[in-house]
Amino acid sequence: MNAVEFSGISKSYVVDHNGEQQHIYACRDVEFQIQKNTIHALIGENGAGKSTLMKMLAGVETIDRGEIFIHEKKYQPKSAADAHQYKIGIVHQHFLLAENLTVLDHLILNWPKENVFANIFKKVSKTQIQNGISKIEKKFNWNFKLTAKIKDLSVGEQQRLEILKALLVNPDILIFDEPTAVLAPQEIADFLKFILDLKAQGQTIILITHKLHEVEQVADFVTVLRRGQVMHSGSMTHVSVDQMAELMIGQSLDKLEVTQNKKVYSESKFVFSALSFKLYNSEIFGIAGIDGNGQSELIAQTIEDVKKQKINYADISEDRLKFSIFSGLTLLEHMVLTHKSKFSKWGFVLKTKAQKMTEKLLTDWDIRPPELNMKIENLSGGNQQKFVVAKEMFKDPDFIIAAYPTRGVDLLAQQTIYKSLQTASTEKNKTVLLISSDLDEILQLSDRYAIICKNTVYGPFLKDQLTQTEIGRYMAGSVHVE
Amino acid sequence: MWNKFKNFLPPWMGLLFGLVLCCLITPFFSEQPWHVFKVLVSSAFQSKYDFGLTLYYVTCLIFTGLSFAIPLRAGLFHIGSEGQLTLSAMVAACLAATSFFKIDSVFMNISFVFLITLISGAFAALIIALFKYFRGSHEVVIAIMLNFIFSALSLWVTVNYFQNPNSQNPESALIPENLQIFINDPLKIYFEKSPVSLFFVFAVVCCLILFLIERKTTWLQKINAYGKNRHASRRHGFSELQILMTAMGLAGFFSACAALTEIFGNSMQYKIGFSPMFGFLGIAVSLLARQNFLGILFSAFLMAALHKGASDLDLETQYLTRDFSKVLQAVIIFSVAGSYYAFNYFSKKRNKS
Numbered sequence: 001m002n003a004v005e006f007s008g009i010s011k012s013y014v015v016d017h018n019g020e021q022q023h024i025y026a027c028r029d030v031e032f033q034i035q036k037n038t039i040h041a042l043i044g045e046n047g048a049g050k051s052t053l054m055k056m057l058a059g060v061e062t063i064d065r066g067e068i069f070i071h072e073k074k075y076q077p078k079s080a081a082d083a084h085q086y087k088i089g090i091v092h093q094h095f096l097l098a099e100n101l102t103v104l105d106h107l108i109l110n111w112p113k114e115n116v117f118a119n120i121f122k123k124v125s126k127t128q129i130q131n132g133i134s135k136i137e138k139k140f141n142w143n144f145k146l147t148a149k150i151k152d153l154s155v156g157e158q159q160r161l162e163i164l165k166a167l168l169v170n171p172d173i174l175i176f177d178e179p180t181a182v183l184a185p186q187e188i189a190d191f192l193k194f195i196l197d198l199k200a201q202g203q204t205i206i207l208i209t210h211k212l213h214e215v216e217q218v219a220d221f222v223t224v225l226r227r228g229q230v231m232h233s234g235s236m237t238h239v240s241v242d243q244m245a246e247l248m249i250g251q252s253l254d255k256l257e258v259t260q261n262k263k264v265y266s267e268s269k270f271v272f273s274a275l276s277f278k279l280y281n282s283e284i285f286g287i288a289g290i291d292g293n294g295q296s297e298l299i300a301q302t303i304e305d306v307k308k309q310k311i312n313y314a315d316i317s318e319d320r321l322k323f324s325i326f327s328g329l330t331l332l333e334h335m336v337l338t339h340k341s342k343f344s345k346w347g348f349v350l351k352t353k354a355q356k357m358t359e360k361l362l363t364d365w366d367i368r369p370p371e372l373n374m375k376i377e378n379l380s381g382g383n384q385q386k387f388v389v390a391k392e393m394f395k396d397p398d399f400i401i402a403a404y405p406t407r408g409v410d411l412l413a414q415q416t417i418y419k420s421l422q423t424a425s426t427e428k429n430k431t432v433l434l435i436s437s438d439l440d441e442i443l444q445l446s447d448r449y450a451i452i453c454k455n456t457v458y459g460p461f462l463k464d465q466l467t468q469t470e471i472g473r474y475m476a477g478s479v480h481v482e
Numbered sequence: 483m484w485n486k487f488k489n490f491l492p493p494w495m496g497l498l499f500g501l502v503l504c505c506l507i508t509p510f511f512s513e514q515p516w517h518v519f520k521v522l523v524s525s526a527f528q529s530k531y532d533f534g535l536t537l538y539y540v541t542c543l544i545f546t547g548l549s550f551a552i553p554l555r556a557g558l559f560h561i562g563s564e565g566q567l568t569l570s571a572m573v574a575a576c577l578a579a580t581s582f583f584k585i586d587s588v589f590m591n592i593s594f595v596f597l598i599t600l601i602s603g604a605f606a607a608l609i610i611a612l613f614k615y616f617r618g619s620h621e622v623v624i625a626i627m628l629n630f631i632f633s634a635l636s637l638w639v640t641v642n643y644f645q646n647p648n649s650q651n652p653e654s655a656l657i658p659e660n661l662q663i664f665i666n667d668p669l670k671i672y673f674e675k676s677p678v679s680l681f682f683v684f685a686v687v688c689c690l691i692l693f694l695i696e697r698k699t700t701w702l703q704k705i706n707a708y709g710k711n712r713h714a715s716r717r718h719g720f721s722e723l724q725i726l727m728t729a730m731g732l733a734g735f736f737s738a739c740a741a742l743t744e745i746f747g748n749s750m751q752y753k754i755g756f757s758p759m760f761g762f763l764g765i766a767v768s769l770l771a772r773q774n775f776l777g778i779l780f781s782a783f784l785m786a787a788l789h790k791g792a793s794d795l796d797l798e799t800q801y802l803t804r805d806f807s808k809v810l811q812a813v814i815i816f817s818v819a820g821s822y823y824a825f826n827y828f829s830k831k832r833n834k835s
Contacts, residue, residue: 303717307719315717317717322711322713322714323713323714323717324717325714326707326710326711326714327710327711328706329706329707329710333703333706333707336703337700337703337707337718338718347699347701348698348699349698349699349700351698
């Protein structure tokens with residue numbers, strides 16, 4: 001029996017292109033089925049239409065054309081409340097949390113109530129909440145500080161809260177949009193185990209991810225989307241990881257190898273108070289650690305130091321929505337604001353130059369759609385991230401702070417970002433400080449690395465100095481250094 | 483071409499809809515709909531004098547509209563324009579009436595009075611920015627308190643020190659004749675000595691200049707960016723204090739311009755309570771124009787024409803009072819504001835089909 005069936009679904013957005021309004025399709029005639037009690041992976045490049053499709057299923061976006069069937073009954077969601085009724089839960093890629101509330105208050109708001117009146121009159125007690133979430137906390141080995149304000153939580157902690165919120169309503173169909181993008185390696189393993197448990201309990205899981213090895217590990221079926229259209233939909237037994245990657249990006253994976261060049265190191269002149277050791281020129285220095293262990297403080301301190309030393313730096317921030325983009329402004333306006341000295345003279349914007357350079361940048365980085373006058377919030381999450389990296393690298397910086405640079409981006413974009421960081425360090429002799437909770441990323445890119453845990457930086461370590469288990473122990477805080 | 487044109491269509495359709503709605507309401511108050519419609523639409527243009535009076539309203543509303551629109555771009559809901567224009571009107575009138583600057587040259591004298599008035603308006607607004615930056619206070623609370631303070635201060639100073647000896651009304655003395663340079667300006671003469679003055683031209687020029695600055699420079703873009711995302715703005719290295727000071731300083735400057743329009747362009751003295759809430763009407767003007775500087779020109783005109791029409795309803799009709807005319811004014815403003823949403827809704831539906 002099908003849990004969900006998409007039949008000819010289309011969705012388009014209107015974009016202003018040189019004064020003319022154009023329709024850009026996020027999804028076009030999407031047609032596939034999701035079987036009950038399976039894990040169905042939905043993969044595709046940034047802007048392929050995965051998130052839009054799931055938002056339509058969750059009642060957040062309206063459907064332009066086509067039909068959706070849930071358990072073989074026609075389903076026409078008008079709002080997220082309809083999705084709740086049909087027991088569809090979604091964990092969004094961008095968190096939908098009220099930042100000024102405490103975790104407890106947020107859980108009280110989201111706590112499932114028996115009826116409308118209970119919503120108004122019956123306040124859920126703290127003990128009830130604690131008992132209610134303890135089961136999930138144990139399963140994941142999570143520990144929520146109920147009195148903490150959401151704005152003070154790290155990105156990883158905020159995502160855990162999002163997952164918890166979705167699980168509270170005990171959904172039949174559960175959608176995870178890039179759930180592991182901000183989780184630490186240990187947490188990812190736990191998470192994958194957890195969704196297998198959910199499946200065992202009879203739930204249907206839709207998993208949107210860029211990490212193909214996760215798909216390989218847990219998914220029963222996979223659907224590949226490219227530019228809003230279904231490229232493939234079927235059982236996992238029929239496709240390999242390489243085939244999935246090819247279907248996603250439309251070209252062979254062989255081209256995506258990252259090259260490591262031989263480098264000559266010299267000590268960098270930059271001094272950072274957050275680090276007790278010196279960085280080298282032409283090195284990528286990694287900071288590994290589970291999110292929320294003092295990375296934000298380290299980044300803030302480093303930026304302060306960089307500003308004091310008047311270094312030309314690129315800032316790929318840890319949270320693009322909060323620190324890197326201005327929703328409501330166009331891509332061109334972002335470029336002009338970030339590169340004022342390049343694109344303005346005597347305060348006047350050199351529009352033709354800015355347009356030409358931005359157009360080139362969008363094409364070089366394959367940001368879709370390459371519309372200068374598109375508001376940044378209309379780009380998909382991955383394309384936003386690509387734009388942020390592209391815009392920062394355009395500074396031709398002497399020092400690069402790259403915090404979670406590939407968070408939520410697809411394979412091809414990931415490789416482009418890696419290559420740009422490597423080119424900056426090897427060919428241009430620049431220093432890169434790479435902060436990430438993705439251990440593979442750190443080990444693949446960094447020349448040396450340190451591990452951050454509970455605001456303490458351990459290291460530096462050479463590339464092959466520690467085993468994965470030892471790194472894991474440092475990250476978990478179970479190594480004590482005198 | 484059609485795409486560009488259809489952006490301008492909703493407010494006009496909204497205006498028409500609002501007027502029709504007003505006419506439908508009036509029979510309940512024993513008034514002839516056609517008569518009310520005629521008064522509402524035509525009273526602003528009945529004579530040259532009437533049109534001049536409307537343009538005077540337009541001038542003040544453009545300035546107060548700008549005074550609200552610029553801080554709103556920085557994410558500040560600035561409702562202190564009324565207080566700033568009261569204070570700067572008092573400053574302008576008192577400095578001019580007492581010939582504070584003992585300079586023979588009229589040009590220099592006027593220039594100093596204008597300069598001090600504009601600075602006083604800007605400083606009054608900067609208090610809000612400083613409280614916001616250093617104390618984290620909410621701009622609305624500070625603005626409300628300052629509105630009261632400036633109003634009381636202006637009253638006290640005028641009545642106790644600069645009261646017009648020839649009048650029992652609370653008002654300052656008239657400014658000396660040699661400083662009344664706008665009393666015979668070409669615009670005033672053309673509109674039969676109505677309250678309009680060359681300040682109207684200045685207001686239009688201000689809108690055009692701001693529009694060009696926004697298009698051609700990064701100056702206002704920084705303020706926009708700060709309004710959209712403060713965290714990102716700080717991270718990009720934009721100075722928060724500088725942005726707040728610029729936005730509020732400009733707001734105070736334009737409030738003071740509205741004050742100068744009244745003192746030097748119309749009454750030649752400071753009369754307590756001269757403003758029919760220009761500061762607050764400016765909020766509606768700006769919101770209606772969606773903070774677009776050219777849009778403010780049109781929305782100020784609409785609001786001024788309505789203001790004039792609504793005031794005349796009181797005189798021209800038997801049963802409609804001044805207060806009820808405000809209700810009709812509100813119906814029209816709602817219709818114009820709502821027209822954008824209605825048009826968006828229909829165009830979305832059409833796109834779907």
